[in-house]
Amino acid sequence: MEANRQKYAADITSIKEAHERIKPYIHKTPVLTSETLNSISGKSLFFKCECFQKGGAFKFRGACNAVLSLDAEQAAKGVVTHSSGNHAAALSLAANIQGIPAFIVVPKGAPKCKVDNVIRYGGEVIWSESTMSSREEVASKVLQETGSVLIHPYNDGRIISGQGTIALELLEQVQDIDAIIVPISGGGLISGVAIAAKSIKPSIKIIAAEPKGADDAAQSKVAGKIITLPVTNTIADGLRASLGDLTWPVVRDLVDDVVIVEDGEIVEAMRMCYEIMKVSVEPSGAIGLAAVLSNSFRSNPCWKDCKNIGIVLSGGNVDLGCLWDSLRGSQSN
């Protein structure tokens, strides 16, 4: 695995270096267990609670590593991104801690709570139209004007290495994990986790959890190349991105399988997280639990061999009103 950095944008060394770099700034998030959920799933589940990470999601790990990897001259000019989700807030927070500017291009119509988070963490909001082309255009203008550094939300070795630190902690916190279930979107999180976990324990299975309405990773695995979807349709707003050229090779080689779940299963998993575990997770965060409870996982070849399963609860940034509406909606269906 030492040769991984030649193959991939990150390897176990870059992930360990990232961990040393970000350790003073991140929360070492706890691992929670629930006998009720073990009994429902028939497995021993270990929930790595990244919803308790600073900024409310795992994204802070990668953003922090990226910011801390800049040299002084780069750092002084600041960072820019055009994500409007958890990465934007995480990058704002990471930049804020280092005292450097973060320029966040936000499309008009982005949810107020996400924009509020960016502002709360000191990011400078720059509005664009809602199309991707407008977002990229505005971001590129900001880059030119400020000389700042673009930090992509996932297609970046520094980001992948930062997210991989989750696996370092999880495998230290829990012995004998047979599999880790990880939400997949652009692939930054699962790439880091897969590289780290398989370097430490080559036999471990890495399972991606993906919503049916945005199943481009599953399609890509089947096609053997990156498939992008013209439209996505899922409640999991954090899982709509497509794989990048740096994350795809890792997903192709190191992700053992993709479990696809319906939005209804995601909502039910959110309810269980809330009611049984007393933890608030956003839809993207709950998808790992949804996957382990799904029929499609039970028919997966991994099912029989995996007893102890790590699940990354990736984030908790959900508006309480939206959560309640989702749960109530699913109840009346």
Added chain:
Amino acid sequence: MEANRQKYAADITSIKEAHERIKPYIHKTPVLTSETLNSISGKSLFFKCECFQKGGAFKFRGACNAVLSLDAEQAAKGVVTHSSGNHAAALSLAANIQGIPAFIVVPKGAPKCKVDNVIRYGGEVIWSESTMSSREEVASKVLQETGSVLIHPYNDGRIISGQGTIALELLEQVQDIDAIIVPISGGGLISGVAIAAKSIKPSIKIIAAEPKGADDAAQSKVAGKIITLPVTNTIADGLRASLGDLTWPVVRDLVDDVVIVEDGEIVEAMRMCYEIMKVSVEPSGAIGLAAVLSNSFRSNPCWKDCKNIGIVLSGGNVDLGCLWDSLRGSQSN
């Protein structure tokens, strides 16, 4: 403090024994921190998350210790209580783990979710009228018919010792705690925490947090004797009980002060737990955060001397719909 068991129903030895006894069954709950809440409060706050305890509340510690303290003959006949709240669910779970019966007298009209919890954990529900006299009458009938042992929710040395294990863990998990803020109702939780914490660190301050609509502990401290209120009126349904003859002496001697908070402050603290910490707490569970943020705490003599403050988030059993209604209600006020 070695003489405490002569003075009080529990001492550091009984608490350490309780910890050894219940350790294999309880969760060692994590301590969470939030820089946002530190910055709002001006203190370093350490949240001991008993909402993640089995059964969703600290009550399982005491119930488990009580059940495990029974001899074989007693245990075989089972346990009984007439609490309808978290203690009932906790006792059901503790009895279930030991394979003994738990008879739970539940007043008609008790919240469905609480009754569901009792049933889920294997307790046998026996209905009574909603008056305290009917509850006691039915419980006493069950005691006679079954020969089972009454486990009082707080006025019991085994319960106090079990709850005190929270302080053992907290002071091991965090160094240099200057004060612990603990919700007060019947006084079982705060008695155990006060005895344990002051035995380990005599200078530590123990602050009770009490809702204004059920401020009998504050009144008792002023009067120098147990005051019971004819009526209570607070959203914190777990904090309506009165002190018992075993908890009062501890509260009188070892609790440094009582901070009284309004229901609106409790709801606001619940919102912060949910939005900032991603943790679901019931109103009684959020009162410690409400207290540390209250104006009345800022004018408290402890305020200046306390930098690092432990807060017991005592439980998380709240119906999501109720939570949402509370928060929405407070927003429109």
